[in-house]
Amino acid sequence: MxxxxxxxxxxxxxxxxxxxxxxxxxxxxxxxxxxxxxxxxxxxxxxxxxxxxxxxxxxxxxxxxxxxxxxxxxxxxxxxxxxxxxxxxxxxxxxxxxxxxxxxxxxxxxxxxxxxxxxxxxxxxxxxxxxxxxxxxxxxxxxxxxxxxxxxxxxxxxxxxxxDPSIDPDVKSVQEILIYGMKGYAAYAHHALVIGLENEEIYAFTHKALSATLDKSLGLMDFVNLAMECGRINLVTMQLLDKANTDSFGHPVPTPVQLGTKAGKAILVSGHDLRMLEELLKQTEGKGINIYTHGEMLPAHGYPVLKKYAHLAGNFGGAWQDQAKEFVNFPGAIIFNTNCIQRPAESYKDRLFTWGLVQWPDVKNIDGWDFSPVIDKALSLPGFAENPGKEILTGFGHNAVLGVAPQVIDAVKSGAIRHFFLIGGCDGAKSGRNYYTEFAENVPADCVILTLACGKYRFNKLDFGDIGGIPRLLDVGQCNDAYSAIQIAVALAGAFNCGVNDLPLSMILSWYEQKAVAILLTLLHLGIKNIKLGPSLPAFITPNVLNFLVENFNIAPIGTAEGDLKQILG
The missing domain is CATH 1.20.1270.20 (Substrate Binding Domain Of Dnak; Chain:A; Domain 2)
Known part of the structure; x- marks a missing residue:
């Protein structure tokens, strides 16, 4: 044997x-x-x-x-x-x-x-x-x-x-950072490929970097340089996905999103993939089924091509980690299209579907573009009664924000806007993430909050008001829309003739998985410093690698909301 x-x-x-x-x-x-x-x-x-x-x-x-x-x-x-x-x-x-x-x-x-x-x-x-x-x-x-x-x-x-005890711990740490960054950009490249765009440079780097991890002659700085290059490749990838999304669905526009429910059958879509959502909207049109977004699908409501579907009804629930307690109350079919799924409860497992690469044992996977099993399941379930609720805003991508840049710049010059905070990233279930809620709640009334990814669910239902008509909370979009946030920051730096690090802008980031690693590497590639990261530092970063990041980029772990705000604003 x-x-x-x-x-x-x-x-x-x-x-x-x-x-x-x-x-x-x-x-x-x-x-x-x-x-x-x-x-x-x-x-x-x-x-x-x-x-x-x-x-x-x-x-x-x-x-x-x-x-x-x-x-x-x-x-x-x-x-x-x-x-x-x-x-x-x-x-x-x-x-x-x-x-x-x-x-x-x-x-x-x-x-x-x-x-x-x-x-x-x-x-x-x-x-x-x-x-x-x-x-x-x-x-x-x-x-x-x-x-x-x-x-x-x-x-x-x-x-x-x-x-692998045969590899120096610091080298291994940077190798893992590199691989996790590659996993992150691979997700974004996959979404772009679904829409029809791909990039030779992404493929070439993927082979180069993964092959390098087999080369015993390479040392620590070789992998540090590859990690920085990975950040550049992730920027290329996010730009590719931004083009794929905006060419296909239009540039996001500020849009109110209903948190209540409409009378009718229902399907809930969780994930990131906009093309999959569009196909489901096409196949459910005229069938009396309302489509709701969940988690990172919330920004879909801002895209003009998707907005035209009247049965894109609203957003249900919050971030991915709350699905087990929220999905039991969703009286329709549920489908995941990217990395958000967790162990399903028996109470909703029979009406749960996955699509594409997402898989859970004993959960039906839709392989391809025929969503009739999901539609049939939704039609067999009771659906919602009419119950309107609060509205929140999304759709503040780079095109929308830069369209009112003169108004924003004037507000900064006049002192009406004192500071910008980018508070965003992945959400998660571990303790300590209430920091981000407390931070947002305590941001002074003369400051604007940019947010993206599912971390926004910690505070995006709060009322922050506006500054001279500019909403104080600007939902930039999904995690990959860090590209939009970067474009906004670069444009502001250009307007004020300074570097991004000299702007009245602070980044307060939360991380959970590998796409956050890819985005962090992009920020480091761009030379952006003074990032506060939490709720805990990655276990795969050794003390020496952490010291390198602190010394070269002044990355710091989050502290208390009150203390960090005081340190930033003086």
Whole structure:
């Protein structure tokens, strides 16, 4: 049996033999610290997110496999050879391993097997372009293994986790920052690709950077430089997604969003993908079904092409981590389209769907663009009674804000606006996030708050009023709309003939998962300093790496809302 398993995995030719059984993978050897929820510096039994040890091991194996693909694809690219299918697979693979995307061991195992095929294709691509085999040393990750059972792949994956005592801890820390940043931009690139846009530079860097993690000759500063470049690539990616969204759906405009309900059947959409929402709106038009947004879908209400659908009825609930207590009260079908899902309660599991890469065991996945199962489920459920509620504003993207830039600039020059605070980022369930509510509540009345991502749910239903007609709370959009916030900051700096760091602007950021890492790297790439980050610092950052960030960028952990405001405003 041992020889049979070795042959399945291709281990008879010198690759690493798995010495961990499938049973052990379900009980021991797990370690994951890629998100802010990580328990005790890293989840070691089961993920706080709900990720099981076998899923964690398979995700680690998928990343390991993609490193092997990247080794060959990077070398092939250097010789002018590339393959679009391989490039796109890398986006799918990286996005799949982002927190709260795929919890299905079987589905991730399918991707690992597909990745093994892509690695073989990438090697053949290089050898054809090279006119022969590679003459140098081939790392283990770039060597083939055959498809095996899911349990056996999990056993192999348990040997390729993030812990690696052979690598200097500081180097490993920066490598993980780099990989998590890549996972973040892969999510954004995937959304852009769904709409039809992609970018060669993103693919080239992905192969270059993942391949670099296999190069033992590289040192700490090599990976610091790659991490900074990752920030630049994320900026390129966010710009690409901004173009994809605005070309397809128009530039967001300030729009009131209903928090109450309309009479009729109902579907709730949670996630980030605007194209998926548009297709669902098309397929439900005239069927008596109202579509509600949840979490990061709230900004969809600001896009003109989506606004034209009268049955885009409003927003239900708050941030992703409140879904278990909120979804039980939603009397319709629910569908997730990106990384927001958590363990569903039995009370709503039978009316829950996922789409695309999002997977949960025993939850029906919609593979493609036919949403009839979701529609049929919604029609079978009672739906809402008429119950209007409060309205909140969204749609303050860079085009909308810069359209009134002269008014904003005049308000700053006259002293009517003293300071801008960007308070945003990921929300989460861990204690300490009430800081962001308290901070927003205590921002003085002569200051404006920009916000984005699901962190805004901590305070976006509060009434902040306005300054001379300019709302004091400007919802810029989703996490990827950090691009809009950057454009606004750069435009203001240009108007005042100063650098962004010299503006009366402070960034108070919350983080949860890997897209936040990508955005932070973008801000560092742009040289933006004095960021306050919380609610806790990442477990994957070593003390020496933290000191580097403090010394070079003056990043600081959040303190108390009152103390931080006093320090910023003087």
């Amino acid at each position: 041992k020889n049979k398993i070795m042959n399945w995995l291709g281990l008879a030719k010198g690759t690493t033999t798995p010495n961990t059984t499938a049973k052990e993978v379900t009980m021991e050897n797990m370690f994951c610290y890629q998100c802010e929820q990580a328990a005790n510096g890293g989840c070691s039994k089961v993920g706080v997110c709900g990720k099981q040890p076998d899923v964690a091991a398979l995700q680690d194996l998928l990343v390991y496999t993609m490193k092997g693909i990247a080794f060959w694809a990077d070398k092939a690219r250097a010789k002018g050879a590339k393959n679009t299918d391989i490039d796109r697979f890398m986006l799918d693979g990286l996005f799949t391993t982002v927190t709260n995307v795929d919890f299905s061991a079987e589905e991730i195992a399918k991707l690992v097997r597909k990745g093994a095929e892509k690695r073989t294709q990438a090697q053949a691509l290089f050898e054809q372009a090279n006119g022969g085999a590679f003459a140098g040393e081939v790392p283990e990750a770039a060597k083939p293994f055959a498809a095996a059972s899911t349990a056996e792949l999990a056993a192999l994956g348990a040997q390729h986790g993030v812990k």
